[in-house]
Amino acid sequence: MAELSTIDIIGGGPGGLLSAILARRAFPSARVTVHEAAARGVTWGFGVVFSTQALDFLQADEPETHALITPRMERWQNMVLNHPDGPVTLDGIGFAAIGRLELLTILAARAEEVGVDLRFGAEVDPSSLRADLIIGADGLNSRTRTEANAPSLTHMSNRFAWFGTPRPFDTLTQTFLRHPKGALNAHHYRYAPNMSTFIVELEEEAFAAHGLAEMDETESATYCATLFAEVLEGAPLLTNRSIWRQFPKLWCETWTSANTALIGDAVHTAHFSIGSGTRLAMEDAIALIAAIKAAPNVMDGLTSYQATRPPIARKIVTGANTSAQWYESFSTHIEQPPLDFAMSYITRSGRVPPEKLRALSPEFMAQYEAAQCPTS
Numbered sequence: 001m002a003e004l005s006t007i008d009i010i011g012g013g014p015g016g017l018l019s020a021i022l023a024r025r026a027f028p029s030a031r032v033t034v035h036e037a038a039a040r041g042v043t044w045g046f047g048v049v050f051s052t053q054a055l056d057f058l059q060a061d062e063p064e065t066h067a068l069i070t071p072r073m074e075r076w077q078n079m080v081l082n083h084p085d086g087p088v089t090l091d092g093i094g095f096a097a098i099g100r101l102e103l104l105t106i107l108a109a110r111a112e113e114v115g116v117d118l119r120f121g122a123e124v125d126p127s128s129l130r131a132d133l134i135i136g137a138d139g140l141n142s143r144t145r146t147e148a149n150a151p152s153l154t155h156m157s158n159r160f161a162w163f164g165t166p167r168p169f170d171t172l173t174q175t176f177l178r179h180p181k182g183a184l185n186a187h188h189y190r191y192a193p194n195m196s197t198f199i200v201e202l203e204e205e206a207f208a209a210h211g212l213a214e215m216d217e218t219e220s221a222t223y224c225a226t227l228f229a230e231v232l233e234g235a236p237l238l239t240n241r242s243i244w245r246q247f248p249k250l251w252c253e254t255w256t257s258a259n260t261a262l263i264g265d266a267v268h269t270a271h272f273s274i275g276s277g278t279r280l281a282m283e284d285a286i287a288l289i290a291a292i293k294a295a296p297n298v299m300d301g302l303t304s305y306q307a308t309r310p311p312i313a314r315k316i317v318t319g320a321n322t323s324a325q326w327y328e329s330f331s332t333h334i335e336q337p338p339l340d341f342a343m344s345y346i347t348r349s350g351r352v353p354p355e356k357l358r359a360l361s362p363e364f365m366a367q368y369e370a371a372q373c374p375t376s
Contacts, residue, residue: 002297004030006131010124010144012036014048015264015281016137017107017116021062022289023133024114030132032116037123037138040108043101044241046164046198047191049172049275052077052094057279061286068106073098074190081345082175082231083338090346091363095172095275097191103278126260133298134260135288137281140248142266149262150253155246156271156324159207163198163221163242167235174345175231176334182206183331186228187273198237199272200224203331207244217242247271249321255310256302261288270317271324274349280313287312319349339368 004027009016012034023032052075059066079093108118126134126144136144145151165188172189183206187199202210212220221237228237250269255262264281287309292301326333326348333344342364346352358365 002292002295002301003027004132004292004298006030007032007133007135008124008129008131009034009135009137010126010129011137011139011142011264011266012038012104012108012118012120013137013139013264013281014103014107014278015285016135017104017111018058018062018065018282019135019137019263019285019289020111020116020118021065021107021114022285024111024116025062026289026293028115033131034111034116034118035122035124036118036120038120040118040120041101041105043104045100045162046195046238046240047097047189048100048103048278049095049097049189049191049197050279051275052096055096055279057283057286061290065107065110068110069098069103070096072102072106074192076171078171080171080173081338081342082173083341084176084178084334086338088338088342089364090342090361092361093172093346095189097172097189097197099191099195102192132259133292135285136260136262136266137264137285139265140250140269142262144260145252145262145266146257148254148257149267151250152252153248153250155248156328157204157246158201158328159204159212159244159246160199160201160272161220161224161242161244163200163224163237163239165196165198165225165232165235165237166194167196167232168192168194169196173231175228176330177227178334179206179210179227181209183334184210184224184227185327185330186224186231188231198228198232200228201327201330203328206331212244220244247324249324251314251317253310254306256306259298259302261302261305263288268313268317270320271327273323273327274316274320276316276320280316284309284313319351323349339371343368 073096077094079090168190190196217239225237263284291304295301
């Protein structure tokens with residue numbers, strides 16, 4: 001088993017905090033420090049969504065933290081697609097969600113409970129650290145990532161912005177709107193009894209036609225709330241760094257360099273349409289600490305992490321990129337009848353064969369197949 005006396009973690013998101021918790025348990029005599037540039041209690045965005053079983057991995061590796069998080073989550077068993085010509089329910093497509101700030105608060109408290117030194121408002125230069133192990137969990141704009149990690153970064157063409165709303169939705173819902181200036185899509189789900197995330201997305205031409213580039217956050221929120229007024233039932237859209245962005249597709253071929261390892265969005269991104277970004281970061285943390293704990297020294301542990309973790313993550317990232325590609329032309333998909341549109345949507349990542357779909361969503365599949373073969 002590797003022996004470590006100091007571990008520095010750059011970034012206090014879910015992956016960074018979980019890696020700190022796991023490191024303290026694996027190496028109880030080590031000093032574990034998390035350096036987070038933001039102040040305590042400050043984060044961007046609103047809710048974090050997981051598939052229903054997505055936190056099972058956490059129960060196996062950190063049951064105490066799992067027990068703290070799961071009672072705070074909102075859960076539902078079905079998903080709804082609001083097609084312009086009528087809604088379709090996808091039964092069995094369950095999810096769970098929690099506020100991002102609440103998740104971070106739980107993880108920070110747990111980290112301090114096990115003896116992690118949390119330093120908020122502390123932006124550090126990774127090259128100045130002299131720890132036995134350095135973990136870069138500092139997100140897309142990572143200062144820990146270098147050219148040695150062989151990063152590849154491109155962007156999707158669609159524009160999107162994350163809003164919140166005090167309108168709690170029953171399920172994870174997607175609402176698609178036709179509009180003379182270009183179609184819009186909203187991904188929305190509740191993450192607290194009285195709050196929901198509301199992500200608005202447009203294709204590139206529609207974004208320009210709607211004039212959103214010329215609007216500030218408040219103007220964008222008001223404009224989008226007006227367009228989605230029916231599904232929002234008149235509720236407003238709230239902002240929190242709700243700027244219009246294009247989704248970044250990041251992948252690093254090399255996840256380690258010297259005594260440094262990258263996790264989460266610092267090393268890869270996964271499109272929000274499959275809800276796996278936070279899960280991947282947390283699973284990276286688990287894999288990294290487990291690899292180092294099982295190795296005779298840090299360098300062998302990092303070699304093991306590099307060999308075993310990227311191939312697993314790559315499958316999910318590839319599925320996310322395929323899913324994202326479907327959204328790049330959602331305005332054409334919504335011209336299909338609702339049931340055909342729903343089938344196109346649910347099979348967009350190429351990872352759900354018909355037999356699996358029949359077991360997963362029997363009611364939807366029965367409805368879809370009956371529509372394909374109507375009785376005479």
